[in-house]
Amino acid sequence: MATKKPTNTKTENLRIPPQSLASEQAVLGSIMLRKDAIHEVEDIVNADSFYAEKHKKIFQAMLDLFLKNEPIDMLSLSTKLREQKLLESIGGNQYLAEIVNTVPSSTNVKHYADIVQKKYVLRSLIEAADYVSELAFEEGEDHMDEILDMAEKKIFSVVSSPKSQKYVNMKDALPEAYERLEKLHENKGMLRGLATGFKDLDNMLSGLQKSDLIILAARPSMGKTTLALDIARMSSVVHEKSVLVFSLEMSSQQLVDRMLSAESRVNAWNLRTGRLSSDREFSQLRDSLDKLAKAKIYIDDQPGNSIVRMKALSRRINAEKGLDLIIVDYLQLMTTSKNYDSMVNQVTEISRSLKGLAKELDVPVLALSQLSRAVESRGGKPRLSDLRDSGSIEQDADVVMFIHSDDRGKDPSEKTNIAEILIEKHRNGPTGKVELYFDEKTTTFLNLEKSNLSDFAAAKVKDDLDEF
Secondary structure, eight states: OOOOOOOOHHHHOOOOOOOOOHHHHHHHHHHOOOOTTTHHHHTTTTGOOOHHHHHHHHHHHHHHHTTOOOSSSSSHHHHHHHHHHHHHHGTTHHHHHHHTTOSOOOOGGGHHHHHHHHHHHHHHHHHHHHHHHHHHOOOOOGGGHHHHHHHHHHHHHHHHHHHOOOOOHHHHHHHHHHHHHHHHHOEEEEEOBBBSSOOHHHHHHHHHHHHHHEEEEOOOOTHHHHHHHHHHHHHHTTTTTEEEEESSOOOOOHHHHHHHHHHTTTHHHHHHHHHOOOOOHHHHHHHHHHHHSSSSSEEOOOTTTTTHHHHHHHHHHHHHTSSSSSEEGGGGGGGGOOSSSSHHHHHHHHHHHHHHHHHHHSSSSEEEEBBTHHHHHOOSSOOOOGGGGGGHHHHOOOOEEEEEEETOOOGGOOOOOOEEEEEEEETTSOOOOEEEETTTTTTTTEEOOOOHHHHHHHHHHHHHHHOO
């Protein structure tokens, strides 16, 4: 009777990570045979993509030669590796010769590089899974949000790494551009981007453009949130667009109250305190509730929201419901996964991440930002240099707008309620100034048109009579 051999469970569970040494050799050999081959693979793989340590060293040496515009062949590569004292560790000249001799065809270098990269992604996924598994076993319930954030960031790093760059041939992009220009020509005055609901602002910007990062900045209590909510409300209610609002300072109920007051033109304080004095106000509220109920506005009021979590939610809503506009209120309250020594570095990462999100989802991102106190001590109108914490905001943004009003500190009887929207940076268009009327009672901005103001004046008189 044959005895059954004992199985070594540990040996059976030991698995070699995904890799293709033959493909790695083919990539390196192709580059040595044909220098131009590195142009075909530099946007597909990097040194970390290779499984074998010696292949990483060889490819890095190739990149060093390429950056100095030196030839990449057996002799130059051997010399470079010898200078770096790495030649013996990779197997010497004999191994370099072996690599060259194993290349089936250097014209297929891109195909070999794709295989190398796919294996690298699979290895990274396994590593990420192990990392997430270890995080979960720590059972740090008090730090659940931090654990989820770290896990999500690790997974996203695999999805986006490395070098998934794509390019577009100009010839292929021209038909789409012509079609867009023809449409704009046939419909003169048509906006290229998403309508804000403010006529003069839309004329200046031609709407909010896809993939643009738009910064709206002002000192506290100047109406940043109000203007952003007006844009969200009008673009969704009037133009049926889908809007995601990240509110890091105010709760969802506070935002809803503001939008309800603005839409119904009912006094905001009366709405909050329940002092509704007329049937007309109830009727206006009921109509506004119906309109806002149909609006595709999604609110996330998580305080101290992280850029990773915001990206994840934006991607999910875009995939499930479609997304036309993202609003962030406000930029300085966002957190990053890494703890920076200064707020400047933190805001730099945040602004670049928001610009990346705008490009990735191809939607405008309207981010609110604070201004430094310098504008108050200096007096006058805000400038780009007043953007708080980082010059990178100015650099990353496609549009920078400020809210300015001369009413601050004035007696109520002297206030004009006119607010200037100063467009100080417009990457693809003109800069300038737009004036809006700020209605304090309903906390909303209005177009400076006679029809709107006369309607508002009539409503105001009616409110005063009702109160009397």
